[in-house]
């Protein structure tokens with residue numbers, strides 16, 4: 001697989017460095033950095049298109065804001081790239097209209113826009129799937145029954161935070177790992193935006209934090225803290241149209257964090273619940289609360 005990497009700013013640099021250092025150096029055929037002080041609107045992006053571009057299969061573009069993203073379809077045309085990953089780490093990075101314009105220009109190419117990059121999972125495209133097996137939604141294996149003896153990172157968050165957290169939780173009691181992974185995540189620090197995405201209703205930094213905690217929970221096979229629905233008082237959508245599902249940021253981002261059970265009642269998956277408490281505030285029947293107890297979970301995401 002031949003990869004072209006585009007980057008801009010601190011966010012782009014960190015991702016590129018991690019990808020190059022920890023997995024795909026031999027696959028990278030071109031790396032191009034763009035200024036991070038360009039105006040949002042550009043009259044002509046042609047002057048920014050790199051010369052002598054190599055042929056490639058996958059293009060990954062990180063940290064480009066505004067119209068400079070329009071170089072992507074031009075680079076794809078010149079390089080024969082078949083698959084494109086454009087992670088979104090800030091709600092202002094690519095306005096919806098610009099994303100639609102780019103998608104139309106890339107109509108003969110597979111293109112995805114994960115929000116944030118560490119939500120990337122396999123999509124059925126051979127190049128994106130090969131990439132996402134190594135970098136994307138965090139996945140790890142944990143050894144140790146009471147104390148964590150070893151952590152094997154299978155899929156690192158593209159910024160490298162999964163490997164950082166894996167090192168930090170070795171030697172810790174297994175019961176503490178879920179909450180401590182959230183604390184360590186804030187020390188890294190994540191460069192995803194703290195501005196709320198108006199569609200998802202949460203920040204990309206929070207979503208990234210939910211993902212790393214989910215990786216720890218799935219590796220351990222249990223969760224210690226989650227929102228939980230009282231099935232006795234949940235109306236099963238009768239008077240609320242499943243408002244909890246409607247407002248859950250993970251559901252809006254495509255996860256099945258809240259789903260409908262066999263009795264038509266809402267249910268929360270403790271593995272992916274980020275305990276943001278948004279659903280708790282919205283449930284008209286007060287049926288949701290945060291609980292702290294050892295809950296077995298499905299190890300597969």
Ligand code: SF4
Nearest residue numbers: 234235240244266283
């Ligand atoms: S938990 Fe609350 S919002 Fe969700 S379906 Fe039940 S009653 Fe409705």
Ligand code: SF4
Nearest residue numbers: 248273274276277279
């Ligand atoms: S607390 Fe509720 S809204 Fe927040 S992630 Fe968990 S299920 Fe979704």
